Amino acid sequence: MRTPRHFWKTTAIVAAGLSGALVLQSMTGQQTDSAPSDGAPGPVTGKAETTALRMSGDGTAASLGKRDTGPFSMLGVTWSAPSARVAGTVEVRTRQAGTQAWSSWLQLDGDSGQGESGALRGGTEPAWVGPSDGVEVRVDGEGTTRLPKGLRLDLVDPGSGEVTALDPAAYSLDEDETPDPSVSEPEPGTDPGADPQPDTTVSEPPVSDSPEPVVPEPSASDPSSAAPSEPEPSQSEPSVSSSPTASPSPSVSVPPAPPSTAPSPPITTRAAWGADESISPEEPGYLPGGRVKAVVVHHTAESNDYTCAQGPAVVRGIYAYHVKQLGWKDLGYNFLVDKCGTVYEGRKGGVDRPVMGAHAYGFNAETTGVSVLGTYTSTAPSTAAMTSVARIAAWKLGQYGVDPTGTATLTAGDSGRSYFGKTWAKGAPLSLPAIHGHRDGYNTQCPGDAFYNKLATVRAWAGGPVSGLALKSVTGAGAAGSTTYTKSSVTVNWSATTPAALVAKYELLVDGKVVATTAGTATSAKATLTAGTHKVAVRAVHQSGRATTTAAATVVAETTAPAFTTKPNLALRTGTVNTTAAPLTLKWKATDGAALKEVRLTAPTAKTYGPTITSASHTAKSATATTWSLKAYDQAGNTATASVTGTPVILQESSATKSGTWSTKSSSSYLGGKSYTSSAKNASLTWTFTGRSVAWVASRATTSGQAHIYVDGTKLTTVDLKSATTKYRDALWTKTWSTSAKHTVKIVVVGTSGRPAVTTDGLVYLN
Structure with a gap:
């Protein structure tokens, strides 16, 4: 034609x-x-x-x-x-x-x-x-x-x-129109607007007022770019399913638009970005073979500082530059993509047709060109832009059964050299990736180092399977090691590096069977499990149909509550005693048939303990009944509760039965403000009480002596009160029984040589 x-x-x-x-x-x-x-x-x-x-x-x-x-x-x-x-x-x-x-x-x-x-x-x-x-x-x-x-x-x-x-x-526009006599037809390879022979110095040029010269008849400078032979006129307007495009002239035979194995991304039409069709009235050309074998990726080598709203203006500028300034018949690229991921229709003829572009010298006849607005020599394109390139490439290649992750054999329309120094002769077959950079087929930096290094990612996104798929967590339950526990329902969370726009769906698998299907934009799904141990995984299906599956997680569903095999109990412990804080120990033991998670103290204060902890130190107000409530949780969320109540009671030294010589000492540091002290050997104090735990409270110093302790008439131990530092109200000896009962405790002064004194603040028992 x-x-x-x-x-x-x-x-x-x-x-x-x-x-x-x-x-x-x-x-x-x-x-x-x-x-x-x-x-x-x-x-x-x-x-x-x-x-x-x-x-x-x-x-x-x-x-x-x-x-x-x-x-x-x-x-x-x-x-x-x-x-x-x-x-x-x-x-x-x-x-x-x-x-x-x-x-x-x-x-x-x-x-x-x-x-x-x-x-x-x-x-x-x-x-x-x-x-x-x-x-x-x-x-x-x-x-x-x-x-x-x-x-x-x-x-x-x-x-x-x-x-x-x-x-x-x-x-x-008229093949036989006589040009304006003021405009002369340029000779091939010349430019009427060029400077005359320069002089030997650099100076400002004169203003040229000559209009743009007549565009000469094109020559087949790129055999692969030559228009196909003139076909018979089409009988009807072509239909474009993907997006409206300027209809080619009825004199052009329009190749079919085969369905694709991949969905088309949204495409901004030429009309939508404001293409002035009057400046490029020629009919579109189509690939001689009628099929796209590969996608060539470009950048426009311009600033990245444009805004998303300026994207259409950038496209219009490129269009005008290609047509008006370089004399091309239309915009060179088949598609353009801005940094926000908007796809623009480039050369007219139908986005779903094999339109011949002018973007890859020597290989235009077998490829489609996609260019991202901006320069990517050192800065990688945005994820949104790369996603759109992958989508448009997958769609176009999918029309002709080409695997985006594979290779294509292209026939060189002319001799050439790549950016990497590889050369070839006209007619030579070249094996190139189905999605490759402009530099692979031409000696140019395009699409820039940073973008070229991302083309492997674009191929993987376009052709699948979904990459970076990982099972992140199973929530709604607990976990112990690599096993997750639940009563019945779980929420499975995952992530992937392939953009959602290229994922057809996700499937939740339980024991190898699909129990839930979600859109490609989803990152979680729920499932209800029967009692027992299950294997849970996620399968991602790429828009190409290729699937990948995560490693399976073990999930145990169970509804049996944990048990307190040792009921909560209280015992007095050593430590400083006062009327608001008697030191005591809370003990318990909880177990679970599957996996105990934790034990929580819910009253009189809140604390959480790990599954292996069975006791904790606390204090309680004297003369006040306090209930200690515990709740055991297993990893599945099942619970059990138990509690114990205790009342610490202080018995002052004055309530004891005395034997031997004791004197009274007064100080705010003593329990109740007073204490008994004795240095007389065999002097004793005896208390009687009904309880399940007891602690002797004494004051101590470096000169303190020793005392024998008798319980229910039997000597149990000898306690040395000597201390490097002075201590008051110190519970230094305790005794606990399994049940509450009546008991007597007697202390007897040993009369230790050089330090015979024993000072006591009284007794504390727990009922």
């Missing part, structure tokens, strides 16, 4: 500035901020400015000094010969609109790296710089390489808002 000739009738508008001026070209008709009367979105128009760069005398450097411009948000540097490349560095800096703030120098990718049949010019990748009104350029061939001829700066204002559809006043 012969690509129709088109040329642009433009009016040169000079935008005067403080330090220079540039030629302003209208990209379409008049711009307006109003929407069409029928409410449908219309094309968004914009403008472009161009000016030639001043070349150095030896042709190895070029520049454009600081100057004011009309408003623009995207720029690039282009040159006359489409096949030429800039071997050095191309740098620009811009002034933020309405301010005096200049950006740092931005290096442009020196080669757009595509290969559009009939391209008018070569150029760098376009760079999004945000709303700007000033610019400066420098190009350095590094002293050894001559730069291509016709170097110029191209500025694009992509416009904003929705506008009404306008007659394409800015161009004429």
Whole structure:
């Protein structure tokens, strides 16, 4: 099919500035901020400015000094010969609109790296710089390489808002139309707007007021990009199931749109992002073989500072740059993705058709191109962007039975060289990943080191199975070691690194059987288990159908409550005694048939004890009955309760039966404010009480002596009261029985040589 000739009738508008001026070209008709009367979105128009760069005398450097411009948000540097490349560095800096703030120098990718049949010019990748009104350029061939001829700066204002559809006043489309006599047809490889032979110094270039030259008939510079032979006209408009697209002309035979094994992601149509179809009136082309074999991933090598709301404007800027500045027939990429994950329809012809793009020189005829807006040389693309690339790649490859994780054999449409130095001849078969980077098939950095290093992840996400699947926890129950316990119901929680948009579903398995199915966005599911031991796992099903399963967790369902095999009991213990805090020990033992989790003290205070703890030290107020309540929990959540009540009672020394000589001592440090002391050998005090535990309370010092202790008439022990520090109200001896009963306790002064004194504060018993 012969690509129709088109040329642009433009009016040169000079935008005067403080330090220079540039030629302003209208990209379409008049711009307006109003929407069409029928409410449908219309094309968004914009403008472009161009000016030639001043070349150095030896042709190895070029520049454009600081100057004011009309408003623009995207720029690039282009040159006359489409096949030429800039071997050095191309740098620009811009002034933020309405301010005096200049950006740092931005290096442009020196080669757009595509290969559009009939391209008018070569150029760098376009760079999004945000709303700007000033610019400066420098190009350095590094002293050894001559730069291509016709170097110029191209500025694009992509416009904003929705506008009404306008007659394409800015161009004429007619194969036989006579060009404007003021515009001469350029010779192949020349550019009427290029500088004349440079002088030996670098200076500001003159303002060029010539309009954009007529676009010549395209030549098959990329055999793989050549349009297929002209087919018979289609009899009906094609249907596009995935999203509305501009319908190709009925004169184009539209290939079928086979169903895919993967769902289509949401796609923003050309109409929705404001494509002005009037600037690219040619019919779309389709892959000669009618099938996509691989997806080539790109970045647009521009700033990452755009906002999500600016995504459509960035796409419009690239579209205008490709068509108006480089002379391509349409946007080069089949799809574009912004950093927020929005997918945009690129080259027209139907998103579900094998549309031929201009994105991978030598391999356009067998691939589709997906480009992420931004530069990813050192910064990896966002997860949202990578997810969308994986989704669009899986969908397109799924239409033709290509495994996204596999390889594809492509036939080189021309000789070439990769970024890694691999070379091939025209017609050579190349084995490449089904999802690969532009650098694999062309000598370019695209899609940047940071993005290229993530392509393995994109392939895994696109082709499955779900990666990073892990069973995080089983809740609603307890766990002991690797075993989880429950009465019956459990909530199983999991995670995965594959984005949810690429997961078809999750299945909860109990003993190998599916008991619950959730959406791919879920991270948990519930199940009710019968009594017994079970194996619980999660299976993730990728949108490709590939499945992966977590390791199984052991879950025991049981409803038997724990038991207190030793009922709670109390005993007095050693320690300091006062009327508000008599030291005592609470004891118990709880067991469970499956797994005891803990024992909680719920009254008179709250404490929690591990499953192996069977006693705890506490204090209780004297002369007050206190109930100690315990609750045992097993790992399944079953419980049992038990309690004990006790009353500590203080017996003052004055209530004892005395024998021998005792004297009274008074001090606030003594229990009750008084104590008995004796140094007389065999002097004794005897108390009688009814209880189940008893403690003798004494005061102690370095000169304290010893005392024999008799219980119910039997000597049990001899206690030494000597202490390195002075102590008052010290319970230093205790005795406990299994039940409460009547008992007598007698203390007898030993009369220890050199330190015979014994001082007692009384007795405490527990009933």
